[in-house]
Amino acid sequence: MKYDAIIIGAGMSGMAAAIRLAMFDKKVLLLEKHVITGGLNSYYKRAKRDFDVGLHALTNYMEKGERRKPLATLLKQLRIPYDSLELSPQRHSKIIFPEKTLTFTNDLNELVEDIAIHFPNQIDGLTKLIAHINEFNETALDNEHVLAKDVVRRYISNEELLEMIFCPLLIYGSAWENDMDFSQFVIMFKSIYMEGFSRPKGGVRTIINLLLNKLETLGCEVRFRSEVIKIETKNEKIKGVHLKNGDFIEADLVISSMGLPETLSVVETEKELPTARTGKMTFTESILILDKFPKDFGVDTTIAFFNDRPKYLYRQPSDFYDPASAVICLPNNFVHNDFEDGWVRITNMANFNKWNEFTKDEYRAHKELVFQNACKLTKKILPSWNEEVVYKDIFSPTTIKKYTSHFGGTVYGSTDKSRDGSTAIKGLVICGTDQGFLGIVGSMLSGISMANLYGLMD
Amino acid sequence: MDNVQVRKHVLDIIADVALDDDVTTIDDAVALRDQLDLDSMDFLDIVMELKKRHKIIVPQEDYPQLASMQSCVDYLGPKFTALA
Numbered sequence: 001m002k003y004d005a006i007i008i009g010a011g012m013s014g015m016a017a018a019i020r021l022a023m024f025d026k027k028v029l030l031l032e033k034h035v036i037t038g039g040l041n042s043y044y045k046r047a048k049r050d051f052d053v054g055l056h057a058l059t060n061y062m063e064k065g066e067r068r069k070p071l072a073t074l075l076k077q078l079r080i081p082y083d084s085l086e087l088s089p090q091r092h093s094k095i096i097f098p099e100k101t102l103t104f105t106n107d108l109n110e111l112v113e114d115i116a117i118h119f120p121n122q123i124d125g126l127t128k129l130i131a132h133i134n135e136f137n138e139t140a141l142d143n144e145h146v147l148a149k150d151v152v153r154r155y156i157s158n159e160e161l162l163e164m165i166f167c168p169l170l171i172y173g174s175a176w177e178n179d180m181d182f183s184q185f186v187i188m189f190k191s192i193y194m195e196g197f198s199r200p201k202g203g204v205r206t207i208i209n210l211l212l213n214k215l216e217t218l219g220c221e222v223r224f225r226s227e228v229i230k231i232e233t234k235n236e237k238i239k240g241v242h243l244k245n246g247d248f249i250e251a252d253l254v255i256s257s258m259g260l261p262e263t264l265s266v267v268e269t270e271k272e273l274p275t276a277r278t279g280k281m282t283f284t285e286s287i288l289i290l291d292k293f294p295k296d297f298g299v300d301t302t303i304a305f306f307n308d309r310p311k312y313l314y315r316q317p318s319d320f321y322d323p324a325s326a327v328i329c330l331p332n333n334f335v336h337n338d339f340e341d342g343w344v345r346i347t348n349m350a351n352f353n354k355w356n357e358f359t360k361d362e363y364r365a366h367k368e369l370v371f372q373n374a375c376k377l378t379k380k381i382l383p384s385w386n387e388e389v390v391y392k393d394i395f396s397p398t399t400i401k402k403y404t405s406h407f408g409g410t411v412y413g414s415t416d417k418s419r420d421g422s423t424a425i426k427g428l429v430i431c432g433t434d435q436g437f438l439g440i441v442g443s444m445l446s447g448i449s450m451a452n453l454y455g456l457m458d
Numbered sequence: 459m460d461n462v463q464v465r466k467h468v469l470d471i472i473a474d475v476a477l478d479d480d481v482t483t484i485d486d487a488v489a490l491r492d493q494l495d496l497d498s499m500d501f502l503d504i505v506m507e508l509k510k511r512h513k514i515i516v517p518q519e520d521y522p523q524l525a526s527m528q529s530c531v532d533y534l535g536p537k538f539t540a541l542a
């Protein structure tokens with residue numbers, strides 16, 4: 001049997017792509033290696049509690065009825081009503097550097113006012129930068145590649161402020177170390193500082209269930225435990241995919257969300273293909289469950305971007321992880337608290353190779369070190385915390401690799417992106433992280449636009 | 459098919475595409491884009507839904523004909539009739 005399209009990977013981007021194609025009666029097969037959907041943003045159960053792998057916050061917040069917003073586009077394209085997400089906006093987030101702390105909310109003006117207090121002589125530049133961002137078309141697929149810091153330095157002359165502005169944007173979405181492409185910067189600036197953070201009620205399961213229901217209603221075929229081990233081509237044109245169980249499935253279009261280097265590694269061609277680098281940015285995540293809510297300790301911050309150095313070092317640390325900077329998410333502190341316990345989620349940059357080389361005992365011991373540091377950070381953010389931890393879970397870059405198959409456990413993918421999704425093989429398209437759109441909202445938009453471009457417009 | 463029926467078919471599609479908008483108050487003479495949250499991606503969906511539900515093909519050069527409800531009915535009316 002031949003399909004109109006095969007989608008590899010039932011993460012956010014793959015599910016979104018499959019929905020679009022199935023919506024217009026394409027014969028689609030969605031293949032997932034793992035036993036459940038979600039990919040980098042999946043979920044699991046421990047100690048009778050529901051855990052999300054990734055979700056700190058959904059970016060691109062909007063109020064109901066707001067127009068021309070990326071989240072609105074996403075929901076319309078997938079025909080998901082806004083109300084079904086039951087979004088709860090953040091209270092406020094902080095960027096904490098050794099000398100200064102900036103506070104931002106889902107209203108950009110509050111950040112601008114705070115910058116005016118701490119960096120009064122930077123306000124003119126900031127205003128001009130915001131004007132430039134507003135008129136920039138960040139989603140054009142043919143934007144030239146320029147480094148964001150070079151552009152932003154033309155407006156912001158204070159390096160400390162520049163580092164503070166970049167900190168949340170880098171750690172929430174850059175595959176590049178210490179900088180990013182200016183288009184990506186604009187996407188992140190709008191999605192975080194202009195639109196902002198929220199949390200869907202029920203966490204990532206809510207999003208995944210909405211997507212799964214769509215797939216089911218549309219009659220889209222989803223196969224789990226179905227690892228693609230070879231992509232067959234002929235004369236640089238797609239033929240189909242081979243599964244680990246020996247099946248060969250034919251299709252004229254294969255959209256892969258595995259990642260660019262991961263996809264290229266299974267393509268079989270007569271000609272040698274250009275390679276793509278493995279991304280270096282990966283993380284440890286420590287989840288602490290407390291017996292009280294953060295607000296019981298007098299703190300109502302939603303997310304804290306913490307950095308203990310004058311400069312913000314966003315790069316693969318040389319050691320197994322970087323204790324000196326972190327993202328600390330307090331998911332109880334969205335406007336509506338969703339949980340019965342107090343939760344703290346702490347993300348640190350990490351080095352995949354170090355984790356990969358640990359013996360079993362070393363691995364356990366190093367996870368414990370990450371946890372100890374997470375406790376220290378928790379104490380910093382919640383000074384009157386009683387130090388009770390009801391339950392903890394720590395995962396590492398190797399955990400990420402194990403469950404998502406991304407080389408190097410990379411979360412933001414390769415630094416070689418395929419902005420228009422195309423590859424050297426006709427009919428083989430990249431979607432998700434390595435098409436260049438990151439995060440939950442970004443990856444779904446990527447799946448949608450690649451499905452539209454290659455599967456629906458003829 | 460009369461214009462009332464054509465309008466109803468178009469409205470059904472718009473209601474599904476712009477699913478969070480109130481389509482009961484559409485002013486037929488005013489551009490849809492100015493009343494609803496519809497961008498070019500959504501207009502493509504309207505075109506694809508016309509094809510899927512009614513086998514009506516709208517070539518790209520005719521997309522401007524779908525600007526308002528009135529122009530939709532004027533343009534699509536003969537196409538619906540031709541199918542009946």
Ligand SMILES: Cc1cc2nc3c(=O)[nH]c(=O)nc-3n(C[C@H](O)[C@H](O)[C@H](O)COP(=O)(O)OP(=O)(O)OC[C@H]3O[C@@H](n4cnc5c(N)ncnc54)[C@H](O)[C@@H]3O)c2cc1C
Pocket residue numbers: 008009010011012013014031032033034037038039040041053054055056057058059226227228229257258283285400403404405406411431432433434438439440441443
């Ligand atoms: C700890 C952490 C925290 C995060 N926090 C946030 C956050 O707060 N907000 C936010 O917006 N984003 C966050 N993200 C990022 C977000 O999760 C990702 O950007 C997004 O989920 C990427 O989706 P994707 O579809 O591109 O890729 P993936 O989710 O990686 O999907 C790829 C899928 O392909 C499958 N696959 C791989 N190889 C094969 C194969 N050979 N055959 C079949 N299937 C295969 C994988 O199993 C996977 O399901 C976080 C990520 C992590 C890890």
